[in-house]
Amino acid sequence: MRYTDEYRKKELILAIAEELKKISKKTITLMEVCGGHTMAIHRFGLHSLLPPTIRLLSGPGCPVCVSSQHFLDTAIAYSKIPGAIITTYGDLVRVPGSVSSLEKEKANGEDIRIIYSVLEALEIAKNNPGSAVFFLGIGFETTAPATAAAIVEAKTENINNFFVLSAHKVMPPVMKALVDEGVKIDGFIAPGHVSAITGTAIYNDLALEYGLGVVVSGFEPVDMMQAILMLALQLESGTPKVEIQYKRIVNPEGNKIAQGLLTQVFEQKDDRWRGLGIICNSGLKIRKDFAAFDAEKQYPITVPEPSDPKGCICGSILRGLKTPNDCGLFATTCTPSDPVGACMVSGEGTCATFYKYRS
């Protein structure tokens, strides 16, 4: 298949692995921030190709995993409003809230619909003028512009029954928070799709102030191996900087139209992250101009403060401090068919990835 086969060539991967072995002298720790990267590393068995000097940590970049229990409890509360239709991306439906999940509420008769694009939610709102249609907005700078576009369209078309519950998040603050907390990281493999939107300037602080390497990477095995090689070269020569490996998609300026939509509709807020607590300026809330589409403004609901499930170490896993193998629940009481923590629920979660690709 074009555009994937070229980037999965065994000979190319092995050649990069060989080069890495040659140049890698210092012991370094790299964090792959994105869940998609964690998937690729395990799916293609890249760990086994790295020299012992290079250690990879999985970061907090799976949007489903970092969505707080509080967010799910709120979504479930919305589903119980008479006439409400909840629209959501598929992998959120099995995530456990405090006592239930959207999947269970669907079986109880609540109207919960899986969609593939936020524009479908808008269509559903148009076709069901008598219902309040809620869209569960999760994801980083990658998915947030689509949500923003839908909100702008709803305003243009005067759709008055479309509401977004925003748990959208931005990437850089959590990366800085992890380093500030003392997690030992020398460089980041940064998510390519985020930078396709934002460009690369968002990481300049990490390189200039924190002295960390950042390479924006694609998601195929050749991409990831090359990104690791680029980081290793930076760190060996003591010149950490922001570089782009994923040049076929990312340019330094990013997508100006998407950036415009983001600032038009959203502003930054302090936000909750599952397992990490509240991180300053790490979330996106809907601006006042678009309050008519803000679920929290139009249907204010308070749900009780949830507590983390007993024995679950998702928080430490999302910080890169522990791996799923350190968890007493992993692959025993916590499995993809009966998940305890969020890292097991999403296909991109670190625990689910470790489970799926264990050997």
Next chain:
Amino acid sequence: MKPKEEKILLSHGNGGLMMHDLIDNLFIKHFGNKILEEQTDSAILPIESREVAFTTDSFVIDPLFFPGGNIGKLAVCGTVNDLAVSGAEPRYLSVSFIIEEGFPMHDLEAIVKSLAEEARNAQVTIVTGDTKVVNKGKCDKLFINTSGIGIVRKADNLVGKAQNIEPGDVIIINGTIGDHGMAVMNARESFNFKSAIISDCASLNHLIRDVLDQTQGVKFMRDPTRGGVATVLNELAGKINLGIEISETALPVSTGVKAMCEILGFEPLHIANEGKVLIVADQDAGGQILEIMKKNKLGLQSAIIGRVTGDHPRKVVLKTETGGRRIIDSLTGDPLPRIC
């Protein structure tokens, strides 16, 4: 003659004149055969075998029509294949319809025609049936149940049971995987993928008969429908207490299915098939079986995709295209698309 009404009414299921209009002018017209035409409460079937295989399946697919087939064709293939992989020669089918009030008659006729055509193609006779009509909203358009009876020869009565499987045995499939599941999903959701992914929905009894008649060494057969190839192989590995190793490069997957799976984050091994059979056979017989399968138009892309091994008992391991190895689990829950 055609049924008089353009839509199904509750009266079509009430046992009266309208129902007889439907039976005579739709069902008997298309399914017609001596046994069915008797219209007795039970079909009396001549059987020349001491052992019969008996199976049943219900079909509730959305959408009813999809590229490569419809619920009628599927209702025949599904039951015929369940009989065939048990080593039986499918002979007789029952067909029951549960129809939602208001269902368009021309759609029902198209489905019935296609069902009849597939039954002729598979050489099975529809000998009994039933029709119920339920109030609007009480079922989703149309459900079909088919049950089937097949005759079993002594030599073949073990192929569904996975006995005598040992390390070194080969695993064969008759073509590309995941086509049915992706074709139906593409038709159901509004992805607008331009690639024409076509369901593999087909009756496999002739292909399977050729293999069983002309070779020895088949130890197990199963049609990997919902849950896909991965789920069948995991069940098998558990049952025989041995490991199974499959090779990603040997696995036939069409470009369309591969691309759609990449975009949605699915694993082709977890996607449903409706015209595929997995065969486990003695390694010495593998080549000959493959040759016979490739002569059938439903087996042109047949391939040996893996082996049974004494390593990693009860686990299915995939050798990846990049040289890694990973465990393939059964499907958990419905396949759900990932956010990014």
